[in-house]
Amino acid sequence: xxxxxGLLGLLAEGPASGYDLARRFTEVLGSIWPAQHPKIYAxxxxxxxxxxxxxxxxxxxxxKAYRITDAGVAEVKRWLTDVDVDHTMRxxxxxxxxxxxMMDTDELQxxxxxxxxxxxxxxDQYRDYAARKDRGEFGYSxxxxxxxxxxxxxxxxxxxxxxxxxxxxxxxxxxxxKHA
Amino acid sequence: xxxxxGLLGLLAEGPASGYDLARRFTEVLGSIWPAQHPKIYAxxxxxxxxxxxxxxxxxxxxxKAYRITDAGVAEVKRWLTDVDVDHTMRxxxxxxxxxxxMMDTDELQxxxxxxxxxxxxxxDQYRDYAARKDRGEFGYSxxxxxxxxxxxxxxxxxxxxxxxxxxxxxxxxxxxxKHA
DNA sequence: CTAGGACATGTCCCTAGGGACATATCCGAG
DNA sequence: CTCGGATATGTCCCTAGGGACATGTCCTAG
Numbered sequence: 469x470x471x472x473x474g475l476l477g478l479l480a481e482g483p484a485s486g487y488d489l490a491r492r493f494t495e496v497l498g499s500i501w502p503a504q505h506p507k508i509y510a511x512x513x514x515x516x517x518x519x520x521x522x523x524x525x526x527x528x529x530x531x532k533a534y535r536i537t538d539a540g541v542a543e544v545k546r547w548l549t550d551v552d553v554d555h556t557m558r559x560x561x562x563x564x565x566x567x568x569x570m571m572d573t574d575e576l577q578x579x580x581x582x583x584x585x586x587x588x589x590x591x592d593q594y595r596d597y598a599a600r601k602d603r604g605e606f607g608y609s610x611x612x613x614x615x616x617x618x619x620x621x622x623x624x625x626x627x628x629x630x631x632x633x634x635x636x637x638x639x640x641x642x643x644x645x646k647h648a
Numbered sequence: 649x650x651x652x653x654g655l656l657g658l659l660a661e662g663p664a665s666g667y668d669l670a671r672r673f674t675e676v677l678g679s680i681w682p683a684q685h686p687k688i689y690a691x692x693x694x695x696x697x698x699x700x701x702x703x704x705x706x707x708x709x710x711x712k713a714y715r716i717t718d719a720g721v722a723e724v725k726r727w728l729t730d731v732d733v734d735h736t737m738r739x740x741x742x743x744x745x746x747x748x749x750m751m752d753t754d755e756l757q758x759x760x761x762x763x764x765x766x767x768x769x770x771x772d773q774y775r776d777y778a779a780r781k782d783r784g785e786f787g788y789s790x791x792x793x794x795x796x797x798x799x800x801x802x803x804x805x806x807x808x809x810x811x812x813x814x815x816x817x818x819x820x821x822x823x824x825x826k827h828a
Numbered sequence: 829c830t831a832g833g834a835c836a837t838g839t840c841c842c843t844a845g846g847g848a849c850a851t852a853t854c855c856g857a858g
Numbered sequence: 859c860t861c862g863g864a865t866a867t868g869t870c871c872c873t874a875g876g877g878a879c880a881t882g883t884c885c886t887a888g
Contacts, residue, residue: 470740471874477747487836499735500742507875509837529836529883541750548751549759554740555679555766560650561733562680565798567657569790570721571728579729586735610749610822617819618745621812625739628808632801639797642790651844667866687845689867709853709866 470554471503471511476520476544479536481611483524486512487531496615499590500622515540561629565636573641580637587630594622650734651683651691656700656724659716661791663704666692667711676795679770680802695720741809745816753821760817767810774802 474497478489489512490505497503512534515521520540524533536544561583568576598619606612654677658669669692670685677683692714695701700720704713716724741763748756778799786792 469874470738470743474743474746477743477750480747480750485836486838490836497743497746500737500739502736502738502875504876505836506838506840506877510839513838527836529834530838531836531883544747545750548744548747549755553744553763556682557680557737557739558650558682559680559737559801561735562798562801563650563654563657563677564728564733565801566654566677566794567660567724567728568797569794570657570660570725575729583733608822613819613822614746614749617748617816618742620815621739621742621745621809624808624812625805628804629801632804635800636797639793642788642793649844665866666868670866682845684846685866686847686868686870690869693868707866709864710868711853711866 470501471507472515473544473547474501474503475508475511475515476536476540476547479521479534480541480544483533483535485527485531485533488533500618568636569642576641577637580633584630584633584637587626587633591623591626591630594619594626598623650681651687652695653724653727654681654683655688655691655695656716656720656727659701659714660721660724663713663715665707665711665713668713679806680798748816749822756821757817760813764810764813764817767806767813771803771806771810774799774806778803 474493475489478484478492484492486505486509490503490508493501493503493508512521516523516534519537520543521534521536524535526532571579598616600606601612601616601619606615654673655669658664658672664672666685666689670683670688673681673683673688692701696703696714699717700723701714701716704715706712751759778796780786781792781796781799786795
């Protein structure tokens, strides 16, 4: 049910079309909450049927812009304050790390290097975003302030993973017992 | 398809029953790759049908222990080396953070405090695990060495999130433009 | 004027996962 | 001896999400 509230939250910032929302989801949220456009359009229709959003305007190319309703705003707020946070995490890279002992050393090193690079790049990307925000490129609304906080989490998370992947390269493949 | 390979990987360490595997999934993997027992039993049956695992023994209380086959081992290795890592992350807490501007200050502070505590506790738990491992409590096999690496990721990840939640408490609710 | 590409919205099907429910088995405490 | 709790394995249904496919609209470069 998070996509639902993700859409409502984004619409709380201002009217947008499904297409707009899909772009925002892939651009900003791509690495923390992926969502494909079919799901987004379907959910918007449901939200409209329930009166949480309404069609604000119809533009060129069949574009439909949605506006959040008062009921919609109330629903996001309810979610934010009354519904327990779902802390579920599902990180395939960490699951894989449990089985590093099955890989041979060379392959593992190459794997860890690639992982480190991947995470480092994402961290840099977020750091960049943060710098632009801090330069005032996105204005100073409360919304961008929240985005700044989200981005900070991205920076820290991906930096931690990059550091971890680098650290893991230094771990000896197997530590023999002392009395061996 | 990760549960499949998760099970195979765990079975590569030695025979185990569905019950054992379910326990390992909730205890060690609970916070990085949750899995419920119905899925595990179902997947084990599929794996057995495909010849990737086989029933090693039947014990008391209908217990069935599975052993991985050569084909199964080959399949995990193929997964580890030939299949691209899925970096998908889906972190509801970060999605929520985008909408912090909709919460009032008190609520947000309480929320962030609870989050910080939650992550700090998990980090501590993993740190504890690491200490026990480093004391040699789990032996010195290559498997425990890999587990140590996974645990390190948990420590770093949850520490980063805890730090972030604490840092976020110090961010002013909205930064007004300088020329205001 | 026409063809390709970006904009824009959808349908359909399949798999993965969550959660409630059901059931059999064994052991130990009282 | 019996009853509760841990062990152990499943079924069933529903929703969320991934990915392929389909279609309509407008603009612009050649």
